Amino acid sequence: MTIKTEQDLAAFVADAKAPLSVRGGGTRGMAGEGEILSVAAMKGITLYEPGALTMVAQAGTQVAEIEKALAKENQRLAFEPVDHRGIIGSKGEPTIGGIFAANVSGPRRISVGAARDFLLGVRFVDGQGAIVKNGGRVMKNVTGYDLVKLMAGSFGTLGVLSEVSFKVLPRPETQASLVLHGLDDAAAVTAMSRAMGSPFEVSGAAHDPAVGQTVLRIEGFEASVAYRIAALKAVLAGVVSEMSVLDAPGSVAFWDAQRDVAAFHGADGDIWRVSCKPSDGPALAEKAGALAHLYDWAGGLIWLRMDDGTDLRARLGAFDGHATLIRGSAETRRRLGVFHPEAAGLAKLTAGLRAQFDPKGIFNPRLMEAAE
Numbered sequence: 058m059t060i061k062t063e064q065d066l067a068a069f070v071a072d073a074k075a076p077l078s079v080r081g082g083g084t085r086g087m088a089g090e091g092e093i094l095s096v097a098a099m100k101g102i103t104l105y106e107p108g109a110l111t112m113v114a115q116a117g118t119q120v121a122e123i124e125k126a127l128a129k130e131n132q133r134l135a136f137e138p139v140d141h142r143g144i145i146g147s148k149g150e151p152t153i154g155g156i157f158a159a160n161v162s163g164p165r166r167i168s169v170g171a172a173r174d175f176l177l178g179v180r181f182v183d184g185q186g187a188i189v190k191n192g193g194r195v196m197k198n199v200t201g202y203d204l205v206k207l208m209a210g211s212f213g214t215l216g217v218l219s220e221v222s223f224k225v226l227p228r229p230e231t232q233a234s235l236v237l238h239g240l241d242d243a244a245a246v247t248a249m250s251r252a253m254g255s256p257f258e259v260s261g262a263a264h265d266p267a268v269g270q271t272v273l274r275i276e277g278f279e280a281s282v283a284y285r286i287a288a289l290k291a292v293l294a295g296v297v298s299e300m301s302v303l304d305a306p307g308s309v310a311f312w313d314a315q316r317d318v319a320a321f322h323g324a325d326g327d328i329w330r331v332s333c334k335p336s337d338g339p340a341l342a343e344k345a346g347a348l349a350h351l352y353d354w355a356g357g358l359i360w361l362r363m364d365d366g367t368d369l370r371a372r373l374g375a376f377d378g379h380a381t382l383i384r385g386s387a388e389t390r391r392r393l394g395v396f397h398p399e400a401a402g403l404a405k406l407t408a409g410l411r412a413q414f415d416p417k418g419i420f421n422p423r424l425m426e427a428a429e
Contacts (some may be wrong), residue, residue: 059095059097059098059189060094060095060098060099061098061099061275061429062099062356063099063180063182063219063220064189065279066099066117066217066219066409067098067181067182067187067188068144068186068188069094069182069186070094070182070184070185070186070217071185071186072186072421073417073419074091074417074419075091076089076090076091076092076385076418076419076422077091077092077093077094077419077420078090078091078092078093078420078421079094079095079096079213079217079420080093080095080096080097080153080155080203080263081095081096081097081116081117081151081155081158081420082094082097082117082119082149082150082151082152083097083148083149084122084140084142084145084147084148084149084150084151084155084160084200085141085145085147085151085155085161085282085370085396086126086141086145086147086245086383086384087159087424088213088421088423088424089210089213089214089420089422089423090421090422090423090424091419091421091422093305093416094119094217094332095162095215096115096117096152096154096219097149097152097216098117099115099116099117099119099151099154099219100114100115100117100118100119100122100421101114101115101118102114102118102122102123102126103115104222105126105130107130107132108290110132110224110226111128111219111222111223111224111225112127112178112222112223112225113168113178113220113222113223114153114218114220114221115154115219116152116153116154116155116217116218116219116220116221117152117154118152118153118154118157118329119150119151119152119153120134120138120140120150120151120152120153121150121151123153125179127225127228128203128228131227131228132225132226132227132228133226133227133228134224134225135165135169135225135226136162136163136165136166136169136170136171136172136174136205137162137163137164137165137312137316138151138156138161138162138163138173139161139162139163139170139317139318140316140317141161141317141383142150142232143317143318143319143321143322143323144317144321144322144328144383144384145155145383145384146213146384148185152225153221153376154218154221156172157172157173157176157179157208157209157210157218157221157223158208158209158211158212158218158266159210160173160209160210160233163316164260164261164263164274164315164353164354165260165261166311166354167260167261167262167353167354167355167357168258168259168260168261169226169260171209171256172209173205173206173209173210175223175224176192176205176206176208176209176221176222176223176224177192177205177222177223177224178190178191178192178205178221178222179191179192179204179205179208179218179220179221180214180219180220180221181204181208181215181216181217181218181219182216182217182414182417183215183216183217183414183418184414184416184417184418184420185416188219189204189216191203191204191205191385192204192205192222202291207410212421212423212424212425213413213424214229214411214415214418214420214424214425215367215410215411215414215419215420216415216420217322217420218287219329223365225385228279229276229278230277230279231276231277231278231279231282231305232260232274232275232276232282232305232308232313233274233275233282233286233302233303233304233305233308234261234272234273234274234275234302234303234307234310234311235272235273235275235286235289235290235293235300235301235302235303236266236270236271236272236298236300236301236302236303236310237270237271237272237275237293237296237297237299238269238270238271238297238300238301239269239297239298239302239379240245240264240269240271240296240298241404242266242338242339242342242343242352243339244296244297245264245352245356246264246295246335246336246338246339246352246355246356247296248293248297248350248357249262249263249264249271249273249335249355250272250335250336250355251293251296251374252289252293252355254363255288255289256274257285257288257289257292258275258276258277259274259275259289259380259401260274260275260276260284260354261273261274261312261315261353262274262353262354263315263337263352263353264352264356265320265352266350266351266352267320269347271297272303272311272315274308274312275289282350283352284341288301291294294340298362315351315353318351319359320349320351320361321349321362324348324349325362325365325366326348326362326363326364326365327362327364327366327367327369327382327384327385327386328360328361328363328365328382328383328384328385329360329361329369329380329381329382329383329427330358330359330360330361330380330381330383331345331358331359331360331361331369331373331378331379332357332358332375332378332379332380332381333356333357333358333359333377333378334357335355335357336353336356336376336378337355337377337378338352338356338357338359339356341359341373341376342359342361342370344372344373344385345359345361345363345372345373346362346372346376347361348362348364349361350362355365365385365386365389366385366386366388366389366392368393368394370381370398376397379396379397380402381395381396381397382394382395382396384393394426396424396425397422397426407425
């Protein structure tokens with residue numbers, strides 16, 4: 058079912074008796090079972106105030122349209138959302154509602170925050186067909202549930218987003234990246250942690266063991282970028298002997314590829330995303346025994362390409378973080394579950410929230426449930 062207006066969405070949900078598979082652009086493969094409920098036709102930027110660094114858009118608005126409008130004002134989505142189409146092999150166009158529903162955030166999250174940190178207000182339809190509004194176009198305190206943060210990362214299991222308002226940021230004048238060569242995983246994490254702990258405002262820190270490169274991004278005014286690159290070289294001189302610099306075009310190309318995990322495009326195997334303490338990253342990667350792996354967020358995020366059907370969570374055992382199955386067969390998703398099992402207390406709280414916001418249990422059923 059394709060919906061074009063918020064009122065139609067509310068009426069449809071109010072009448073629904075069977076499960077609904079809630080979708081935006083359908084590019085992430087993160088929808089539950091049931092009749093397809095698409096909000097992709099609910100699109101359009103309804104308000105943009107460049108001076109206030111805020112935008113309001115309907116949930117089905119394509120991210121490409123958002124970015125085009127922002128580029129005209131030399132602004133951007135600072136959390137640089139991942140485009141999952143290359144990883145999943147999906148079609149369609151990512152939507153802004155899908156970005157916030159899945160809290161999709163890229164390499165810059167380590168310095169500026171996640172998608173949810175930029176979300177100012179939401180409108181959505183709950184499981185009984187009621188239209189709910191929370192937040193606004195400025196940051197402010199709320200009483201009761203902070204529905205703005207609650208909806209971010211709920212994957213359409215609590216309500217169907219119809220409109221979002223969010224903060225944007227200016228695009229910096231330029232960027233460059235310092236490349237460290239020849240480090241193993243442990244040394245790379247040490248170097249990335251040292252760089253992130255420096256005063257030089259590193260906005261990206263990634264490591265690719267396959268090519269032996271560790272990359273640190275610096276953004277800002279040209280003179281400042283040049284100064285901070287030189288300062289980082291001095292800070293890291295005792296960690297690595299060989300360093301090079303990517304100029305602005307090279308840096309942009311690298312981070313676009315890192316954001317979208319381009320190294321795994323078209324490759325065989327399941328794809329997992331592990332969030333962990335950076336210091337735990339190398340040991341977890343070794344335990345995983347992956348076909349290939351990449352580090353982002355200074356080692357706090359590991360992308361892993363595994364043999365089909367591998368139970369990565371069983372291999373890793375208990376750790377401070379979570380492992381999400383991004384790409385796998387339907388059987389693997391059913392057997393292992395997409396999301397990391399929640400602790401008993403958190404699972405009880407989650408179930409209570411779903412019962413309150415979706416009492417009929419129709420939104421993306423089984424998507425976030427534990428494996429069978």
